[in-house]
Structure formats: C-alpha cells, structure tokens
Amino acid sequence: MTVADLVAVLFPHFGRLHVEFVWATGRTVRIQARGREPVAECPGCGTLSARVHSRYERRPSDTAISNQQTVLHLRVRRFFCDAADCGKRTFAEQIPDLTFRYGRCTMLLRTIREAIALALGGRAGARLTELQAIGLGKDALLRLIRALPDPEVHTVRALGVDDFALKKGNHYGTILIDMESRRPVDVLPERSADALAAWLTDHPGTEIICRDRARCYAEGADRGAGTATQIADRFHLWQNIGDATERLVKRLRSQWTPPPPEREVARLPEKPEGVRAQQSRERHAAVHALMDRGGNHTGIVAELRLDPKTVRKFMRAATPEELISGSPAGRRSILDDHAAYLIARFTEGCTSSDRLHHELIERGLAVSERTVRRFVHDLKKNNQPASRPPVPKAREVTTVVLTHPDNRTEDDRVTLKELRDRCPDLDAACDIVAGFADMLVHLRGQEKLDQWTTDTEASTLPELRGFATGLRKDWDAVMAGLSLHWNSGPVEGHVNRVKMLKRQMYGRAKPDLLRKRVLLCQ
Template sequence: MTVSELLTFFFPHLADVCIDRVFRAGRSVRIQARTGTSEAVCPSCGIMSGRVHSRYERRLSDSAIGGQETMIHLQVGRFFCSNEACGKQTFAEQVAGLTVRYGRRSVGLGAQLRAIALALGGRAGARLTHRLAAAVSRMTLIRMIRALPDPDHHAGPVVLGVDDFALRRGHTYGTVLIDMAASRPVDVLSERSADALAAWLGRHPGVQILCRDRAGAYADGAARGAPEAIQVADRWHMWRNLGEAVERTVAKHRACLRDLPSTVMDENHPPVPALADPGPASPQRRSGRLPERTRRRHAAVHDLIAQGHPLRAIARELGISRNTVRRFARASEPEELLVNDGTGRRRKTLDRYAPYLRQRWMQGCTNAEQLLGEIRAMGYRGGGTALRQ
C-alpha cells in the first residue's frame, strides 16, 4: 500500500490536499497542507471561476491523532467571481469534507463535538473534550447545540404524549407534546385547550396512539384532530387516579372502621389490636450529654431567678441568649424541655388538640378550615399548615 493510499484510508478528509510537512510543536501535531486546485465554484452564484486573487493560510483544529491535539495549516486560494451579476467579488475555496465557511475546525471534529454536546451537554461534554485532546469550553458546546437546525416535524409522531405544564403556576398553562418513541419533545403550545391540540394534530397527521392525562379538553381535541388515533392514559396519571379513587372510597366508608372488633383473630396469627386513639405516651427520661446540659442550665436559671436576677443579667452570666433564658424560666421542670411524646421530639402546639381533631375526623369532618376555626376557639394560636399536614 502506497503512502497516498494510506493517507486516503486513515485520513480521508485530507485526501484532496497536498501535505507538505508534518511536525510537532509542543504537545500538538501540526500538518502543513495546501490545495492544488486551479478553479473553484462561487458559493453565491454557483459559477466556476479560474481567476486567482490570492492565497492565504487557514488554521483548522482537527480530531486528535494518537491522543495528541492536531492543527492543520492549510493554504487555500481566493478567487475572483466572473459573474458580474453576483454580489461577491471574491470568494475563498472550500475543501469538501474538511472546511466550511468561517470554520475554525474541520468538518469531522465539528461533527464529533456536536455529538458530545447532544449526549452530555455543556460541563460534562467540556470535561470529555479535554480528555480527547480537542478541548473546548462548555459555552462553545452549548452554542453548537443552539446552531443546529430545528427538526422537521411535518408529520406527527406515531405515539404522541400530551400533557400540560405551568408557565406561571396557577395563572398561565401551556401544552407540551412528546414523541414517546424517541423520548424527546416535539412542540410546545401556548395554551391547554382543545382547539390548540386539534389544530396541531390537523397540521401534523400520522399520530396513531395519543397518550394523555384525563383532562376533557385534551380528549376533545384529540377526537377532533386525530379521530382515528387510539387514546390511552399515561402510567403516571393512571397511578394518580387510582390513588385518588382509593382515597375517596376510604373517606366515604370511614364509618365502617368504627365497627371493627377490638381484635382480629385467625388461625395462624396472634391478635392484632384494632385502630384506636393511642393517647399521650408516658414520659421517658432522656439521657446523654445534651439532656444533662439542659438540666444544669435549667437549675442555674431558676437559682438565679430565685435570687432576684433579671433575665438579661442571667443571659450574660450564663452566656446564652435571652430567649433561651425565657424558655427555661417558663418550664417548671427540665423534662418539659426534653420529653414530650416519648420519641425525644419537642411537643408541638397542635399535640394538645390531637384527640379532639381525631374525634372530629372520625365523625366525618375533613375540612381543614372548619377544624382550624374550632380549635382556635379552644385556644389554638398556630397556623393552618401544621393542621393540614
């Protein structure tokens, strides 16, 4: 195999140029090459020209060779355009498969970087390019993605996913369309109406299966825009609808839970206690470094209070905040600050109303606002978020 054949086999993008020299500069491989053409086609009018204006050198980054960065120093010609009606007076020749207008990378390296950008994105892709000896920044990869042409979607996908999303939660909603076979977005509609979906399906025929939520607007739009398509509910909405149905059923038949026997017996299992109000658990004395420190501080605070010291002076003497001193002073026993329900957690304001709330729930009252008003009349000073949780 001759040298020219080897060059064509391993470096097909350099087969149409004359290589004058290959050398190393630092950690990179440099290739000096030139074009040997005497004619070139004008990119604007397409007319062949043989009038050479000048020659100049282009520097192109190329794919790595042997794990080393590669740079091509390419001498190309600039030609006069012989068409007087053409807007260009001169133009630079391009080498097929190697150069593009204003490009600073070879065609092969550009395709490789675009593939990395689409697969990994900005930061991860930039880290990989450094390992491939073709280093670019994350913003360069992002610009390459943005420069790609939008895919042609004249025909709709075979399996189309339809769902709404919030442009501004609670105010403005749109519709996102997904190609379920390719797992990628197809289009975004500015509204979630039946008319918008029907119009889109009319412009993009070919949808055979339409996967959507249970919204009536999407059902109507799909029936009008793609009457032959099969409409199915997606998996997430199926699980959500099932959960809501079970919750409604349990709430509707909650009265049946009060009729359960005190124990459930069978032949193979021991008795299982029925649902009941557990009530407050018996206090337990906590041990450890932090509980012991709390007890010492509680004793010190109450001793100083008994001596007539104000809270501000106590805080300075003990090196703790005034709010902490006030909390210690309000507790008659240190265990009030440590033991609440036997779990080690501090007692919440809502805990004292838990038996009443549990009783009202079993009576069928599940309206959080109504329950909040009732316990506030009993002295509750907290908010409604804890009650709903």
C-alpha cells in the first residue's frame, strides 16, 4: 500500500487532494499535499479559472491520528479572475469539504470542535480537546459557539412558552418550544408580554400556545396571536391546587392535633428501703407470729436466736415503723428542707440545674452544683411527659390527599380515613381535589369543569374557593388544558436542560451564549 492509499484510508475526506509526502515530528503527523483540480471557482462571481497567479502554503490542522496532532502542509494556488464585472482580481482556491476561507483547520475538525463546545462549553471542552490532540482554548471554543448561525425558524403551529431564571429571583428569560418537533425555536432575554407579543408578530402562523398561568404570557399571546388557542398547562394547574390544599391542611391541622397535657405537679421518685429497714420488718413479723402462737420471751429468744433485749424491743413495738429509725427515704440530704421550693420551680418550667443552683445560693444555701444536678435529674426521670401518638405533618397529609388512591400505602389509607372522620372540612376537601384530579387525568373539562367550579365556590373552604375563582380569570385556557391533549411537558424538560447548561457554565454565561447552546445543542 502506497502512502497515498494509506492516507486515503485514514482520511477519506482527503479525496480531492494529491498526497505527496507524510512524516512525523515529535507528536505531530505532517502531510504534504496539493489540490487535484486544474481549475477553481471564483467566490465572487462563480467563474471557473485555470490561470494561476501564484502559489503559497497553508497549514490547517486536522483530526488526530492515534492521539497525535495532524497538520496539513497544503500547496494552494492563487488564480486570476478574468470576469470583467467581478470585483476580485485574484482568489485562492478552496478544497471542497476540506478547507474554508481564513480557516486554520479543516471543516471536519471545525465541526468536531463546534460539537464539543456546544456540549461542554469552554473550560470542559478545552480539557477534552487537549486529551484528543485537537486542543483549542476555552475562549476560542466560546467564539466558535457565538459564530454559529441561528437555526432557521419555520412556521410554528403549536408553541410552548415558559420562563427560566437567568438570575434567580432577579432576572428571568423565556424559552419557546415547537411542541410538534419538541425542539427549542428561540430564547427571549426577558419575561414580558411585550417580548412574547413581538415574537409572535414576527413569526405568524401559530395556532396553539401552551403556557403556564402567568398573566404576562396570556396578555402577550392575546396581542401577538389573538386567534390562537391558549392552553393552560395541567402540571401548573395541579401545582396550584396542591398549594391551595397545603394551605388548607395547615389551617385544619389544629383540629386533629390533641392539646398539650396540663403540667402536673412534679414529684420526687420514691427511694427503696434500705437493707436494715427490710430486716427490721422481717424480724418484727417473725416475733409477732410466735407471740400469736402463745410463745413467751424465753421461747422466742431460743427460736430466733436473737439478743433478749432485741426480742423485747420487737415485742413491745406494735408496728415495724416504730423501729425504723429516721425517715423511710434513708439518709437525709442537704436539699430536703428546700425540696418543696425546687419541685415548685420545676413544675413552673424551670428545669435548668445551673439556674436552680444559683437560686439556692441566693437563698443562702451552700450546696454544690453536682448535688442540685442530681436532684433535677431525679425529677426529670420521674416526671417524663406521657407519650402521645405522632401527629402527621401538614406536608405529609397534603401528599396523601394529592396521591392517587391506588398508589396510597395501607398506612396512608388508614391515617387519611381517621383524619377525614375527625375533620369534616378535610373530608370535603378530599372530595373536591379528587373531582379535579379526575378532570385533569381523563380530560373531562368540557363535561365537568363548570359544575366543579360552581360547587367549589359554594363550599366553606376559602383556600379552594380562591383557587376556583382564579380559574374564572383564565377560563378558556383552563378549559382547553383540561380538554385537549396538549400540555407543557416538553417545555418543562427543556427548562431543566437550561438549568443543566447554566450549571455547566458555572452561572457566568451571558444570555447570548446561553441562547446559542440552548438552540443548537442537540
């Protein structure tokens, strides 16, 4: 296989070249070649010319060979243009599908670089091109994106409209989607009725407009395409009723939340009797049991093998409490005289051992902080609040209400049934939400929306009444959204893609660059 044959296999886009020589210098493969055609076409008038003016060498880069940079040493001819009415006297030949004016790379390499720039942006794209031995700086990649022409906008019969944040909470743009091809057709730098109306005026023929319920888009659609059918997005309608339901559940939550128990007077734990007290009770019981059977002092001493004075003491005591010395709680504590004060303060809600220690110091008691801490610990341990069953949060209840009955877990069904039994307003709200969900899922707006709105406006639930009243303000679009199959799902998908592109550019991309990537990145 000759060198020319090898190059033809590796570089099929070199078909119009005559390859003369191939060599390598370092990590660069160099190919010397020249054009095959004897004539060239003038770029000004299209006249073919065979009269050569001069020759020079171009060195465009091409795709890599085995991760090595490839450079063409291309012998280019400059031709005379003999057309009298052409403004060009001379022109340089271009190899079709290979070179272009002022290009320092082949058309294939430029296409690859443009694809990398659109997919990854500046910094990430520059790192990838460096690994592929077709390196280009980040700024050059961004210039490639900006130099790309916008895609041609044909008549858009079904248009999707939604906003996205250029700077969240401060500046928003608008993305326009062809709902039939599901491709973006334009990106507007602002979210306003004027911008949408101007675009619709410049691009007539729109028959269907899928949008959210923002007033600016409704007004812009009326002004720019008054005859188009506007369709309110079902996702946003469901989101709106979900927000109203959550506000309702938060208001009703107190009806199924039990009141907190009243604080009881704190009490200290009962301390177990000591060993000596238990022994005294056992001996007293044994002595009196023998006395009941008729035993005398001498017999009891012999039976129990106790000291006579001890037996006489137990025989004289009517109850064992007379023999147990001191209090039944055992050893006295320095806090015994202040226990009532500490228990009262604990009942009032002061449970800080540090604060109670300072108060005792102020009362003139010299006590260690450790002793007070141990006392408070016993109070806390003996006065634990009674455990109450957990009360579901408002967000959890809202989620269960908005979930399809077939998708609820058994625990969710039981919980929702208990709450509906306890709260009639929540029971009514569940029925209203279920009716709206049936319309939304099965597209029964034409049949049921009017009656559902009337019944909801007559209910005693202000949150859902407000939602129903809001539907009246955008009635035609809501009716279309609950009756036609069109929805803004593709638009929401592209909004998420815009967010991905913004994160990829670290939030530093200007709107014009972001617009190019949104429209051209496949």
